[in-house]
Amino acid sequence: MRLHPHRLSCFACLLIGLTVSSRSLAQGEPGDDSPDAGQEPADAKPKVTPPKLKQGVRVERPEGSKLSSLWLSLTIDESGDVTQASIEDKAGVDEELERKVLEAAYRLEFEPARVGETAVSVRFRYQLELTAAPDSAPSGVPTPGDAEQPRAPNAAPPPKQKPGKSVPPTPAAEDEPVYEATAEVEGPPEAVSSHRLEAEDLKEMPGTRGDPIRAIEVLPGVGRGDGDPILRGSSSNESKVLFDGAPVPILYHFGGITSFVQGRLVSRIDYQPGNFSARYGRISGGLINVESREPRFDKLHLMLDISMLESAALVETPIGKDTAVAVAARRSNIDFVFENFVPEGSYSVLAAPVYWDYQVFLSHHLDSHHTLRLTSYGSRDHLSLLISDPQETDPSLRGEVSGGIEFHRVQLAWESKFDDFDSRVQVTYGRQLLEQHLGPLTSEFKAHEVFARADMRYRVGNALEIRSGLDFDYYVLDGSYQGNRPPQFEGDPNANASLASSQLIFIQDTPYTLSPAAYVEAAMRPVDPVEVTLGLRADYFEHLKAFSLDPRLGVRYAVTPETTLKAGVGRYTQMPEYYLSIPGLGNPDLKPYYAIHTSLGVEQRFGDALEVGVEGFYKHLNDRVVATPDQQAPYFINDGEGRIYGAELSAKLHTGDTKGFLAYTISRSERKDRDEPYRLFDLDQTHLLSLAVSQGLGKGWEVGARFRLTSGDPTTPIIGAVYDATTGQYVPRYGKVNSERLPLYHQLDLRVEKQWVVGDIKLAAYLDLINAYNAEHREGTEYSYDYTKSRPVTGVPLFPSLGFRGEL
């Protein structure tokens, strides 16, 4: 038995790899003679036991087809019967084969999955081997998975017959092809408020241009931000995006074009907008955890994807028996478009916008319990323009306007997995480089960062699981900044003042943040349908000389197998952004601020195809960092509050070839600065509605649509302007902060993809239509130099993106 590595989330996911020698099966015997034969999957006991195959089936490979297997998505009910089946990837599957496969899938028999002793309905991924046609099968070879040969409950699945490879009549054990199945059994999530997007959900989501990370935009509580998403009314700097456990400096290239990681290497995304585990800290908002998958161990895989926007390549290959590597790289094609199609005007392009990224994943299975993973990834965005004349509304915008961000990471992780104990220890070192030039205003910084984690999980019997770990975060900057003195930003309309009318400063410093943390969490099952998770996290913020203790509680109550009630409450401490405590720029005596998260909800399954969730939440923010009333030293103080409350509805449909997501959130996010009354948060969006549907049409065609509707952002009216003779600029006078709103935002994105299979090569052409009906989105307001005239600033119009992809 070999266990595939996986993240250490107790109830969230159980990933089981069953690798069973087929020798005994080939000889018609149950079990095998390997040391692991007959063992329960380690993660399956005692709490969650995955389904076990009782009765296999046989499906012949069509003549001329080179398909060797198909991944099926099965729903297996409490009695072990398959109640829903679909083919995950239909490339190369004609209607006749599809019919045969699905018929066969419904004849599969399993022992049901169990949570404790209770049989439960689960979704299960199953790799169905396609056998050679009878007339081409080697004589004397037992028919794999023959439905006429019932097997014992723990019997191994049928042997794999690779296309074009004959199987010897009496194969030696070491030469035997291996059958491998991977099952994912969703247990209760680690966080009370949690949504998971699996790879299969992510690949073809419309509106994402094939970028799976953008799929989070269809989840409840995800608002439109200025790059990074707004989670449940918290600003983007109060939430965190983790990639394999380490926070990432950017999520999207150029603030929103495409994410920094090759989507086909993403295994899943866990979205936890609130009440998340004590395992995570230093944020008061929400969490997005992007997990990469292992490189594929079976054979060489190649992928090339070219679109108007970018070109990407992916190579995966095994290196020996226990090691595999995946290398991906991507570069934008926008500079080509710029250089050839964008006319020159009042600027000249010194360096057209270019982004690139790379990822290298190496996985080595030391033995059946231990896996070593070495990961490296990086990204760069850069743009440089030469503005020939000062801008009318801000003369500081003159000369060279350029910016770039670059980061590189290397991560080493060691995963261990035993029956009652799992652990993952990882160290990530990163380097960030950032430069911005705005005429005479410049900032250039380099940063070193180290993130280290050690997470352990101990299972103590059937009713208790202990999770604990250490979490270390170190970050040091070196560089200089000359620009405007930072205001409060959120809630301060003057934050967008022209540089020419701003007070300018010069800072050269080496600020750092050092924050070790430890946590412990106990997941208890005092009564079988009730699960209680009690956690405690301790953080120390060395640069602030501050300590925090965050208790967190989550309760889940399975009223019925289909209905689960859930509730959570917890404290979430966050340190102020680093620059707010730099002497001279901010207040070194700031202390961390914190939020209290509460939530109450219900999850309901309707049959096997539909899952619905409803959740209410309330967050209270305490000790928020706000500017001093007179904007004088110490410039920032912990004298703000906030409250965010609302309700979310989510639905997930997966039936046959149809996948759908629906999310609606109604909420209100408010802030209070000093002794002023509550006002709306800058990015408060009362209504958030997302609907995404994709439909397979057969013969390699798939279509999808995504619709998004959100309230417009609050705005502050300008009620006049004063001429500042010192700078020659008009300075606006504002009305009540955030007392008006931009119009409703709505957008429909469409995607159509056609796949072909030519031998072992899968080809695809796809067309994304972003903003398909060319809705005019008002994203802001542009004013004349004296603020007497204005006009709307609109967002991206209809944007088609055509691409081609080839995979081996």
Next chain:
Amino acid sequence: MKLREGLERLAPALPLSTALLCLAFGAGCEDPLALPQSIENPRILAGRAEVQGRPGEAWPAPGESVDVSWLVVAPAGEPMDLAWRFEACLAAPVNAGPSECVAAPFDTLSGQGAPTFAFSLPTQTDDAPQVALHGVVCRGGSPTGPESCDAGDTLPAALNLGIAGADLQNSLPTLEGVLISLGDATWPAPPSDEPVDCAADQALPHVKAKSKTRIRFEVGSVPRDELGKERAGFDQIGDRETLELDYYSDAGKLSTPAGFVEADDTSADPLLEVSFEAPRVTEASGRWVRFYFVSRDRRGGNDWLRRALCVVP
């Protein structure tokens, strides 16, 4: 830690994504709604403060008096039906915009006609780094509050001045010695009385309608202070003042609103240039076009020059 986010917050820079969108799709990149260099409404263009007894100095020391004048213009020239009211207070800089009072105003000044007045700084300034002037100029009305008028055009304005000390001085960026060329000829100051038929007076500078003419400034004579460590809240970039020269005209189109001699420009005789596109003119008498050139050191030191030319058909 998100370095980019932190620094983008520090510098409200043109976000890369915005720039990309702007360049790729033209979003928000249309022609400006109004050109600041074009005088299309009554406007204040500058305020000038000069210490009494210390000509050429903009910052008063405690107890000193300051002469203040404001340049107010309209498309038809400089309006005369003005009324104004200003308050002077001790102040401190804020993140953006005019400095704010840190104490009650120590002087309130009002009058009619061209805004010109004098005030005296208190002898005790209580460590306040600056003095601020806040007020309003009304055209066709009278002031009713700090930034309001009862009728006509309301033109609120402010000016910040440092408080001079032993190592704190600010020379006015005086344009008195600046040589201005219109095309290849020296451009003299305009006559005090505006001509009725400028086309007929060959002594005045003429340009053809719709023609483009280069205007050139030799600004080497303009004082640019070395900036000491203490900057009285006027935190500029670099060790020397950046000189800004703003261009205005009441007809035609100047190619750019301003020119700059950057802080690191060490040339002995820096040049600034702007191109003027003359308006369409059909009247045989020509059109008298007024120009105002305002120098700023962005520390409260301002000065200006007037020029004019005749655009002929």
